[in-house]
Amino acid sequence: MTDPISPFAKPIAVPPKSRAALLKRLADVVCLPASRINAFERAMCADLLVEMLREAVVEEREKVARRLANLSDMPGSLVRLLLRDEVMVARALLENSPNLSDADLIDCLYHASQEHRRLIAIRRGVGEVVADALVDMGETSVVEALLRNELARFSHQGVENVVAMTRDNPGLIPLLLKRAELRPSHAYVMFWWADADARRTILQRFAVSREILQEAVGDVFAVASEEGWQDPLSRKALQFIERRQRNRAAIAKSPFDSLEDAVAAAQSGLTRETAEEISYLAGLKPMTGAKIFTDQGGEPIAILCKATGLPRAAVRALWRGLRRPETDAEGALSPGLERVLGVFDAIAVDRAQTVLRYWNWSLSSALTPALLKAIRDGDTDAIDEYSVPQRAAMLALSRDFGR
Template structure:
């Protein structure tokens, strides 16, 4: 039987029915096992099916996609077409087709819309290259879906990028803190813009002890002292590790008899000079002390007091000196003050010191002239991509420089 070159309008209904049947038959052929059809035959059949699908209805395309989703091998041309189709068509393949490669998913993410990226973000077993592509679009809903996907894998560079984004998109903080890839360096810098619940998570999960570090380098303190602390890199690292928090040498140069005396002086009025002295006596830089004293949530103040051995009464003195409320209008304990007291009680001294010292390390030791210029100008190209303190300082201090 010969096939006419052009069909008449009268033949359209019959052709439509024939097309539907042909779609099903060609899909059946593509689904045949390798013992019945070789790769070349499958590819040719896929090409024919692609041409038919271009003119098929959305429902017909969806049915074909559902029929093909369980296959272990699919013609590439067919995959490209269906993955870029309507979300209802692409969805079954994205969700169920195990044979999709990273190249297929990345191509779909780049060429299709946010609905497709959301579907991909929820797919099981996403690799680092796929998640990095999804995160690169900066879409909060997609990023949150990736973070909530427990089977997805994220590279460290991608996690660091999300940490930076979370500063503007606070809704990312909670799911980000649940990721196993997040490291203390990222959590400590996120602390500055996290809400109360997320801050508690940071302190409970990431305020680690330095006991193992201290035991492993105990003999190096005498060695470095014998060298006159001439190596600045070694000095900074050992300052981070050592058990003692307060700077005893600062007492000799201070107008105050000790840290408690400086805290008492603050109750008579907080000045830049007093904040600087509290910082010096606490073993941190004035910039770090200013950041802590200006923290809106107040938990950072509790960490400072616990790390330096200040009492609850000293904490209350500083709280009052900063003119922070202790009681509500109804005479109840103010939620902020209650939360700060709980933070003080829940943290062990060593763990509080770890957080405080990381802040000091990142907010002061990393502040090279190039980094200061980068913070002022917002030029991230000047930041060392391998330096955790520089990245932390860039994120934490940007607001202090009027960005």
């Protein structure tokens, strides 16, 4: 009786010698060059071989798979049967056959086991379509193998899906950071849940200068100013590019004379009102400021201070205002504060501004009422797939609304 979940029948205990000989001969015929056999004859032989393999023992099927591994034009029904077979059979093709099509591999990964998918992930030259399908399965060990495969290629969407996976699988972050396909939009949003080492790597690799952008559009600022900054699209883009970080207009409405005064006031305890004022004065939306001040690692505080031209002491002032320990039991600087001060010392002002501007742009510029509802509901279908800010906001803020 045939197993309902397997295309193979239960074999007899002792297969006759004639079967082994016939399987070998049929495999030999299928492997004949095109000069000896035409496509119809090959297909007819493959159909017969498929029927025999369904009754064969696993060792016989493995021998046939090994025989066919180097065949450049393997009949579709035969290759799919063998790829869906047990791992020891499929392995012969997955490890040794360079001629499997993306369609064959995708059929295999959707109809076989996790070990099959891992073997696909480590194949030489895995293409974007296959890589995306493997990532969609959501299996950490398979994605890890895929990230380690230097010859695999990821699409932009595939990388975004891996970034989303890293929230619950932080072990993938160091591997993803080594991929050439990773872009600043991916890295900056992943920063929020990355550990200290990964954050350091992100800042070193992706905290880039905006100098080339500033040179390219320098004259456009005057044009936009003459028009009264009426175009919202131009205004948002130019706000990201401009050199000035602080919001001078916010000082007139603030109870504080300067950003420095607001930070000094925060030392005795950072209230929601003071945090919002610091955000406005720093040229940030309150939601971005809230994300920075509630971050457990603290590195965003260093980015905020460096980007706005605040001194090193401002980092300690905000740290103190958040009631975080400044020293350890021996009176030495606490490891957390020491790490954050190290970030402040290591990053240049312009690069810190790039990171801060990106956070503010991605976490607030796209936050329409509809997007806020989608984030609260976890409705990814409501997100514009072409909007980098919307996708970043969904990833970075979705769990914050659940607290």
